[in-house]
Amino acid sequence: MRATASILHLDLDAFFAAVEQRDKPSLRGKPVIVGGVGGRGVVSTASYEARRFGVRSAMSMAEARSRCPHAAVLSGRFDAYRAASHVVMDRLRELSPRVQPLSLDEAFVDLAAADDFDPDSVEETVAELRADIERLTDGLTCSVGVASSKFLAKIASELNKPDGHFIVAPGSEQQLLAPMRVSAIPGVGPATTERLRRLGAETVEQLRALSLDELSGSLGNASGRSLYQLARGQDDREVESHREAKSVSVEDTFPVDIADRGELEAVTDALARTVARRLRAAGQSGRTITLKIRRHDFETHTRSTTLAAPTDHPRTITDTAMALLRAADVTGGLRLLGVGVSGLTDWVQDDLFTPESPVEEDPPPPRHSLRSRAAASWSPGMDVHHAEHGDGWVWGSGLGRVTVRFETRETPAGPILTFAADDPALSLAGPAAAGTVET
Incomplete structure (x- = not known):
């Protein structure tokens, strides 16, 4: 303290x-x-x-x-x-x-x-x-x-x-804590709250009356000791300014399940290139490439490949992620797809025999994927641009149509107009135009 x-x-x-x-x-x-x-x-x-x-x-x-x-x-x-x-x-x-x-x-x-x-x-x-x-x-x-x-x-x-x-x-720490419910302590959820209630502790002041042995016997040694100290305001943890990232990953949750492999490959390509761009921006590289999929029934699986040396190369990451996708069963469709790189380091040593390809710092979006997804379901709130009416956001969609409210932070509330979902004058803008949505 x-x-x-x-x-x-x-x-x-x-x-x-x-x-x-x-x-x-x-x-x-x-x-x-x-x-x-x-x-x-x-x-x-x-x-x-x-x-x-x-x-x-x-x-x-x-x-x-x-x-x-x-x-x-x-x-x-x-x-x-x-x-x-x-x-x-x-x-x-x-x-x-x-x-x-x-x-x-x-x-x-x-x-x-x-x-x-x-x-x-x-x-x-x-x-x-x-x-x-x-x-x-x-x-x-x-x-x-x-x-x-x-x-x-x-x-x-x-x-x-x-x-x-x-x-x-x-x-004044203990005086401040005394009347608070035990649930005010971070990490004390409903189950722990109920256990403490059975021990006669509903407030922090009542929690302090319990011995370390009583808390450890009911909650386990680590949790019991932690609560014993926090109830007394004791916490010597330092502010950690440098916490090393363990991985860099991007996920895309789809508004409708996708089973078409061509569309999934286009999304995987966009995700992999985004990960590569972020690795380079951070001055890092990694050895393990992971593909995450969530099926239509909500089952989630990951597949990984560990390379011989760390990389931040877009083509290497993309090719590896594509190979993992080809080995995955997408029957019934996927509701989420993600690409990640772990085993991070601040140096790169790609295979000397890996063919070089131009680095696309701002890769083009997978056009057929975005168009088919947009036509199927424009997500409410996403930023859009209309060639005639300007910038706005999706108000709602369905039955092959999309309704847009034309306004931005700098402009007042504007008109609400409805278009065909595949109207060529309407395009995605902002984060959606990059082909990924993080969750």
Whole structure:
């Protein structure tokens, strides 16, 4: 435990949904749900307007729709989310050289690692940070907690959500935790909560009354010891600014199952080249190429090949992934396809006898695949461009038609027009035009 409140936890509020509301003026102030839009979909993020109806993350999309039938249900645009995340993470790195991203919308910052850290100015630092993030991201808000440990900082960031902050004064940690439900402790889910209830502990204060032996006997040594310490606010974990990536991968979840091998090969090619491009951008290479498939019945399988030496070469990665696809059974169709490279290193030693081919830094999309998929199902929320009407996003689709709302972040809510799904004047834009959607 530190003597100062110098570990900051930041969480962007309803991040995916907030980006959609920012970029789609007609959705601002209205319920928005982001996630899988098919019959097997689950909620990734819900706006606060949708949460008032009981919609929450990890809920089935079918239940979310029944709870909030008037919500806009969108499939997600991960390039837009990554772009906003980069802006936020860059701003955090101006605060301190030690930043630990946990996801696109969440990170820890070690304020004390900065040369000019002043424990007496934390309040002003946080207020300035929150204002800057809202300005730099064109309106996204965040919740911030600052405390003497990572555990307490994360707890604190939840206390004034959304768009607020809380600073835990050193020495007040146990007093703050005492009245909280045990479920407030990260990692304490319904099963652990029930076990603790049987031991007579429903609040953190009651949890503290249990001995280490009692907790270890009921939860196991590791979990028992961890809860014993966290109930007392004890957490000495450091902010880790350099966590090495173990793999680079891209996945594509299809709006309708795909059984055509030609179309699957086109998607595999696009995925493999995207992975290669990201490896080169990161200055890395890898030896193990993995193909991930999810069948129509939701069974998920992976196939891998380990090369003699690490590579970042697009042709090598593509050819290997194609060979893995040819060996896979796609009978009945696939609902997800992914390509990944692991066994990463920062050096490359391709086979000297591998034929070189031009590196396509921005490879063209698989045209026949995208056209047939777009004609089958335009995904709600995706960015599109019409040759006559300009930029917009998919409002809905079905029965061979697609409805588009023409508006962008910079333009006001525009008209809603319907076109044939294969209208040559209508094309995918943004992340969809690259042929991949990350999940």
